[in-house]
Amino acid sequence: MSRKPTQRRDNSEAGVALLIAIFTLMLVSVVAISLIVAAGMESSLSGNYRSATSGYYAAKSGLEEARGRLLPRNPDYFNTTSAAFVPATGAAPLGLHEVRYVTNPTGAENVLASYPDMEYDSEFGGGSLGGATVRTIASVAPNTGIPGALYKWVRINPVTEKSLNLDVNGDHVKDPATLLFFDGLHLNVNSAGGQALEVTSLAVLPDGTQKLLQYIIAPMQFNLNFPAAVVASGTYGGATSFGNQTAGFGISGVDFCHPAGQQYAVGGTNAASVANLTTALAPADNFPGTGSSAGPPATASISDSAAVMQSFPDPLHPGQTLDLTSVGGLNQLVSEVQSIADYTTPDCSDASKLGTASQPTVVVVTGSCSLSGDPSPPGSGILLVQGDVQYVDHPYDGLILAIGTGGFHQSAARPTHFYGSLLLAQTINPLNGLPLGAPGSPTLEWLSATGNPNLQYDSCIIANATPAITYKPLSFREISQ
Amino acid sequence: MNGARLARASWAPLPRRRRQKGFTLLELLIAATVFLIVAGATFALLGMAQQHYQTDSRVLASFQEARLGIDQIVRDVADAGYPPRNQFSVLPAVNFYAASPFAWSAGYPSTPCTIQTTCSTPGDFDLIIETDVDPQNSNGVEWVRYQLPAGTTTLLRGVVPKALGDPAAALSPSVMLPYVTNVMNNAPGAQIAAIQAFYPAMFPGGNPVPLFAYTCETGGGTPLSCPTAAGFNTPPNILDVEITLIVQATAVDAQTGRPRLVELHGRGRRVNPNQ
Numbered sequence: 198m199s200r201k202p203t204q205r206r207d208n209s210e211a212g213v214a215l216l217i218a219i220f221t222l223m224l225v226s227v228v229a230i231s232l233i234v235a236a237g238m239e240s241s242l243s244g245n246y247r248s249a250t251s252g253y254y255a256a257k258s259g260l261e262e263a264r265g266r267l268l269p270r271n272p273d274y275f276n277t278t279s280a281a282f283v284p285a286t287g288a289a290p291l292g293l294h295e296v297r298y299v300t301n302p303t304g305a306e307n308v309l310a311s312y313p314d315m316e317y318d319s320e321f322g323g324g325s326l327g328g329a330t331v332r333t334i335a336s337v338a339p340n341t342g343i344p345g346a347l348y349k350w351v352r353i354n355p356v357t358e359k360s361l362n363l364d365v366n367g368d369h370v371k372d373p374a375t376l377l378f379f380d381g382l383h384l385n386v387n388s389a390g391g392q393a394l395e396v397t398s399l400a401v402l403p404d405g406t407q408k409l410l411q412y413i414i415a416p417m418q419f420n421l422n423f424p425a426a427v428v429a430s431g432t433y434g435g436a437t438s439f440g441n442q443t444a445g446f447g448i449s450g451v452d453f454c455h456p457a458g459q460q461y462a463v464g465g466t467n468a469a470s471v472a473n474l475t476t477a478l479a480p481a482d483n484f485p486g487t488g489s490s491a492g493p494p495a496t497a498s499i500s501d502s503a504a505v506m507q508s509f510p511d512p513l514h515p516g517q518t519l520d521l522t523s524v525g526g527l528n529q530l531v532s533e534v535q536s537i538a539d540y541t542t543p544d545c546s547d548a549s550k551l552g553t554a555s556q557p558t559v560v561v562v563t564g565s566c567s568l569s570g571d572p573s574p575p576g577s578g579i580l581l582v583q584g585d586v587q588y589v590d591h592p593y594d595g596l597i598l599a600i601g602t603g604g605f606h607q608s609a610a611r612p613t614h615f616y617g618s619l620l621l622a623q624t625i626n627p628l629n630g631l632p633l634g635a636p637g638s639p640t641l642e643w644l645s646a647t648g649n650p651n652l653q654y655d656s657c658i659i660a661n662a663t664p665a666i667t668y669k670p671l672s673f674r675e676i677s678q
Numbered sequence: 679m680n681g682a683r684l685a686r687a688s689w690a691p692l693p694r695r696r697r698q699k700g701f702t703l704l705e706l707l708i709a710a711t712v713f714l715i716v717a718g719a720t721f722a723l724l725g726m727a728q729q730h731y732q733t734d735s736r737v738l739a740s741f742q743e744a745r746l747g748i749d750q751i752v753r754d755v756a757d758a759g760y761p762p763r764n765q766f767s768v769l770p771a772v773n774f775y776a777a778s779p780f781a782w783s784a785g786y787p788s789t790p791c792t793i794q795t796t797c798s799t800p801g802d803f804d805l806i807i808e809t810d811v812d813p814q815n816s817n818g819v820e821w822v823r824y825q826l827p828a829g830t831t832t833l834l835r836g837v838v839p840k841a842l843g844d845p846a847a848a849l850s851p852s853v854m855l856p857y858v859t860n861v862m863n864n865a866p867g868a869q870i871a872a873i874q875a876f877y878p879a880m881f882p883g884g885n886p887v888p889l890f891a892y893t894c895e896t897g898g899g900t901p902l903s904c905p906t907a908a909g910f911n912t913p914p915n916i917l918d919v920e921i922t923l924i925v926q927a928t929a930v931d932a933q934t935g936r937p938r939l940v941e942l943h944g945r946g947r948r949v950n951p952n953q
Contacts, residue, residue: 217713224720249749253756319814362813363761367768385767413765673949674760674813675753 251347252400252408253675259348259398260412262336263299264668267353267394267416269556270539273337282334283353286557286661290355290392293374294321294329297353301336301346308349309333312401316409316676317352320360322373329354348400356395356413358386379415379671381515391416393671409676416665419512419537419559421579421596423618424502425464426450426654430522430622431603431636433465435473447651448643453616454657462654463641464502466522471501513537513666524624524633527600534581534598535561537666551576551593557662565602568592569609578662583625585640589613594655595662596620602627604640607652616655617662729932737927737938740860744925747833747858748944751805754822755919755946758807761819762950773818773840779948781806781821782913783846790912793892793904799846800913802888803828803864806845809950811837823849824857826889829866833858833889833923862924862939863887873926876936880924893918895952914952920945 266275267283275282275297282297284290291297296317302308317326339345358365359373365384372386380390396412426448452458465471503522511517513533520526535541539558540550545566552558557578565584568576569592576593583601589609594616599605603623607613623637643652701709759779766775777787783798783806784791791797799806803826810819819840826833835857836849862873864886874881881887892904894915901918904911920943927938 221716221720224717224724227724361761361765362816363765364770364774365766365768367766367770379764380767382764383767384765387767670949671764671951672760672762674757674810 248402248404248406249408252402252406253410255347255400255402256398256408256410258346259299259301259336259351259400260396260410262346263351263353263396263398264412264414264670266299266337267414267668268665270664275334279332279334282332284392286665290376290378290388291353291394292330293355293357293376294325295355296326296329296331298331298333299336299351299353300333301348301350312349312399314350314352314397314399316397316411317354320362321357322359347402348398350399352395352397354395356393360395361413381417381420384413384415384671391418391665394668397676407678409678411674411676413671413673414668415671417515417667417669418660419533419579419663419666420510421512421598421618421620421663422510422656422659423464423620424505425461425500425618426652427462427605427619427621427641428464428466428502428506429470429474429639429641430466430506430527430620431470431639432467433470433473433477433641434638435477449651449653451653453653453655458656460654461500461502464500464506466501466503466506466636468501471499475499512663521620521622522636524636527622527624527636530598531581531583531600534559534579537664538581539578545580545582548572548576548592551580552578552595554594554658554661557595557664559664577658578664585627588615591615594658596659599639601625603637604642606640606642606644608642608644613651615652617658618654619652726932733927733929733932733938736929737940740925740927740938741940741942743858744861744923744940744942748921748923748942750835751824751919751921752944752946754807754809754811755948757809757811757950758946758948759950759952760809760813763953764951771818772842776808776810776819776840776950778808778914779950779952780913780916781808781845783844786845790914793894793911793913793916795911797913799823799825800890800892800916802886802890804846805890805919806849808840808845821845821849823854824889825849825854826861826864828864828886831859831861831865831869831926832856833861858923858925860926860928861889862926863889863922873937873939877939880939880941887922887924889922891920891922892916893920916948918945918947 265271266273268274269276269286276285298309300308314326317329318324336346355376357373357375357377358371361377362371364371365377366386375386377384377386377393378388378390379385379393384393393413393415396414398410400408448462450460450462452460463474465474506521508518509521509526511519513536519529521530537559538561541561541563542550543562543564545551545562545568550558550560552560553574554577559579560581562580562582562584565586566580566582567587569589571590572592575591577595579596579598580593581598581600585602585604585606586597586599588605588607589611591614596617597605598620600620600622602625603621604627605619605621621639621641623639624633625631626633626637759776761775763769763775763777769775780800782791782800784796793800798804805824807822808819809822811822817839820837821840823836824833834854836854838848838853841848862869870881870884870886874884893901894904894907894910895901895917896907896910896915902910904916907915923942925940925942930937
């Protein structure tokens with residue numbers, strides 16, 4: 198009876214303390230929350246900017262992966278992973294609505310279902326993607342421990358005037374079916390040059406930020422189209438001769454690939470050189486012509502190629518020219534070939550580096566090069582030799598650039614063939630190895646009178662030998678989402 | 679025994695009654711004082727936090743406005759020059775292709791001016807981008823101009839269809855609209871001096887801070903800052919545009935009374951070719 202009131206008073210005091218504590222806690226919480234909200238706004242704003250920038254570069258990484266993997270020289274070349282994924286060198290271009298996707302899922306997600314490509318239909322018309330031939334390939338897996346790119350998919354497809362919403366040829370019609378090509382300077386509807394491709398990349402970041410970027414790209418070939426089967430820069434001195442060959446075989450400018458097309462057999466770059474070549478190449482029956490092929494008139498077989506060689510299209514810089522009648526221009530060509538070379542070797546002893554028609558290579562030989570044998574297939578590509586070239590049998594097709602001591606020799610009495618094109622230029626004094634101020638006298642020997650030797654121009658082999666050095670972005674835009 | 683019991687019974691409830699009276703006046707005063715101090719401090723803190731919140735909200739609003747502005751400039755620079763000439767085998771009318779990613783005045787389009795010398799635009803506070811901002815439409819290429827006139831604090835943006843003639847004339851003040859406010863890069867000298875008093879490093883020498891700085895292509899060589907690129911110091915060679923945006927919030931710092939500013943940097947790189 199005496200304890201009950203005391204217990205009631207204790208309980209009442211405890212309740213007041215709790216209320217006061219809760220009230221104080223609420224006040225402090227309000228302050229804390231207001232501070233947190235302010236700080237949170239700041240971090241979310243800077244986070245938005247970071248996401249936008251990250252999305253841009255994530256999408257760009259997709260564009261660059263696709264652009265890089267289109268090159269046969271890339272170790273992750275599309276066709277190495279999936280046969281005929283993209284047109285190989287010399288193959289037919291991608292047809293209309295042939296669509297290729299590079300997918301980069303996170304885990305097991307189906308990116309094309311999760312992030313459907315609405316852009317294709319907006320460019321080509323509703324339902325186009327549904328009727329397209331679609332193939333997919335996986336993105337290159339990154340090395341362990343390195344996070345991969347954050348793009349979801351990249352689409353590669355051919356383009357038309359309608360899809361670009363551009364009147365490329367000025368006919369006031371946006372053609373929906375004719376595919377576009379790039380001739381080195383401009384898009385065209387005439388299939389001139391390499392096929393123009395559209396590369397579109399979608400990036401989606403974990404926070405939902407999306408970016409859609411697009412390139413129009415086209416292959417840039419390292420074009421070397423010389424005006425004759427053999428072009429000799431400098432002044433050919435007539436120091437060597439062509440022997441007394443069997444009529445009907447020799448050096449020919451008839452295009453072996455397209456016999457109707459004719460180049461000169463031999464080109465000089467000044468009048469004295471042309472006169473000396475004419476004397477050295479007599480009798481005229483030795484050139485041109487192979488077998489029963491009708492060659493160009495004998496009088497046309499030797500050309501003064503000075504004008505062409507003085508303004509030779511720069512293979513690396515479209516629209517610019519090289520003067521291949523000067524040491525400076527020739528050295529520039531050498532440095533450009535060196536810049537794209539697959540191999541640089543002191544000689545030609547390693548035949549495995551010389552490539553094949555399906556895998557042509559660019560090889561720089563810093564010394565002399567002795568080629569012989571009949572490998573099947575023969576080596577192929579661009580062979581830049583800074584010393585002399587000894588050539589017999591049928592070891593190589595493509596482009597041989599003997600720029601340095603400028604000597605090319607074939608004298609063994611064996612069946613000997615070379616298809617492609619040949620450039621001779623002496624930029625180094627062979628006696629002391631010092632550079633010359635002007636191209637000296639090249640040496641051209643195609644002497645054997647037995648075994649039907651022929652050195653013949655072949656535009657197809659030349660086209661195949663000249664690699665696509667890059668897929669150049671012709672235009673770029675960000676597509677609004 | 680009984681007496682003792684009674685006495686105990688009569689004394690025992692007394693202390694209980696005193697305790698039941700509650701707190702003493704002194705206790706209440708002390709408790710109230712403590713409570714007032716705690717509550718006062720809490721409310722003072724809350725008030726301060728609210729002031730900070732309001733100031734920061736305005737700073738963040740300026741920050742966000744500036745950030746959105748800089749994002750758009752960067753995006754326009756990245757898209758500059760679309761579609762380039764190489765997209766056409768037969769060039770269409772001039773308003774359907776980009777002759778140069780960045781237009782200029784004077785001498786457009788035949789004679790490129792020299793940046794910071796003979797160019798009235800592009801300049802430190804003026805840039806005209808030539809691109810098709812809406813390629814899905816067939817309305818051709820647009821000129822997009824960003825301009826911060828001297829002695830002003832509002833960055834202007836204007837978009838007009840490309841046409842024959844001088845782009846700067848086409849983008850006259852009548853088509854330029856306010857885009858980002860309270861941009862202090864090219865503010866009146868008095869305002870710059872006031873800011874410099876608090877932030878001496880923000881405006882070196884008390885001079886305006888260029889909104890745009892350019893890097894130029896050098897014909898295959900290493901890109902250089904345009905003013906040092908000699909013969910390549912022309913608008914068609916602009917490759918990168920670095921943007922510096924200094925924005926002042928509309929409220930000063932609640933405690934110190936200092937102006938609140940944010941300085942944002944962005945860089946846009948054109949991808950399209952310049953020919």
